[in-house]
């Protein structure tokens with residue numbers, strides 16, 4: 001980088017005493033030209049095309065300064081803001097909570113951590129923020145190891161599930177408090193708060209106290225307090241969990257839109273499947289202090305690496321049937337016969353396996369045909385846009401050995417007139433079937 005135009009000189013003047021000086025000057029000049037060009041020409045909020053390192057230009061004027069006007073903001077936004085979590089461990093006394101978690105998060109990515117309660121999601125966020133010590137491994141923010149950097153110097157803003165606004169301060173004061181502590185000038189504070197308030201639709205409420213706001217407005221103030229700081233990384237720990245369903249949907253869209261505008265690296269924890277699937281660039285599935293799989297939402301949905309991920313991602317969950325191949329069908333422990341593709345039969349070679357199929361991958365058929373299965377209706381749940389039907393293999397009891405799910409769940413686009421106790425015929429889409437090794441739970445590819 002920076003050796004612009006040197007080639008012509010280098011060949012002829014290998015013995016030139018000024019070569020080092022020439023090289024150095026051209027290096028410096030090269031950098032200067034490239035920096036100047038990028039400042040003038042690169043589109044706002046995007047990475048200069050000549051850099052693949054994730055360095056980005058400042059965003060919109062969301063933080064109180066127009067791009068190219070406030071040098072301080074410009075410089076700040078040039079910092080690398082990727083996040084590297086390498087083999088991170090956490091022990092509380094004798095209890096191991098995280099057993100070596102590694103996640104690479106690129107600059108500007110929106111990463112969502114999911115996993116059962118107690119698997120270590122909040123612990124990991126707190127360690128990134130510096131609120132908990134790191135027992136082993138490394139956390140890097142923009143290539144800098146921050147294990148021993150105090151929270152205030154990590155340039156991170158965290159929004160907790162149970163955020164607490166200062167009740168005696170107005171919205172404006174709540175949002176500006178951290179900037180005051182950082183001794184940011186009054187005009188800068190005012191510009192940043194006003195811009196953030198306009199992003200979040202809080203302009204009308206700046207002089208109100210938290211008790212005069214609705215739950216959703218308070219939630220937005222909590223986010224506003226994080227946004228005004230223009231951090232390198234946002235950490236959100238279930239920020240929407242105490243909102244009602246409608247507000248959650250609205251806030252979900254707002255957060256997504258906000259991220260599209262600010263493009264700040266974000267790590268977000270949720271238990272909500274829809275939030276995870278719709279908001280994330282990348283989902284990290286955690287289980288018992290370890291990472292089970294990392295990938296784009298639809299990759300995880302379509303290609304779960306193992307039974308745990310398959311059962312965790314998707315709602316209603318994937319159906320599982322334990323059994324074995326006989327001829328060209330998969331036979332569950334209680335005799336339920338499910339169709340398989342030729343490739344699947346070959347891949348299983350008669351070994352014990354778990355047959356997985358998502359609820360939406362059953363087709364409702366009107367009569368018994370090849371490749372369809374007769375099932376007894378247990379419950380019909382009309383949802384309006386679709387119908388969820390719980391079914392059972394005829395002659396089996398709930399909790400039979402057929403699968404981890406016992407009864408099967410089907411989701412149909414059409415309405416279902418049949419009633420509990422009646423038989424319906426469904427055709428599993430064989431090319432959408434997942435197979436897992438019965439012992440290890442690992443996906444069997446075919």
Ligand SMILES: Nc1ncnc2c1ncn2[C@@H]1O[C@H](COP(=O)(O)OP(=O)(O)OP(=O)(O)O)[C@@H](O)[C@H]1O
Nearest residue numbers: 092095097115116117118119120121122123124271
């Ligand atoms: N200070 C502590 N001392 C001892 N154990 C702790 C401490 N904090 C957390 N733990 C344990 O660490 C494990 C992980 O907790 P953490 O809060 O990270 O889970 P989580 O994945 O965020 O769960 P949830 O989804 O319920 O919020 C839990 O088993 C918890 O009991």
Ligand SMILES: [Mg+2]
Nearest residue numbers: 121122123237
């Ligand atoms: Mg938690």
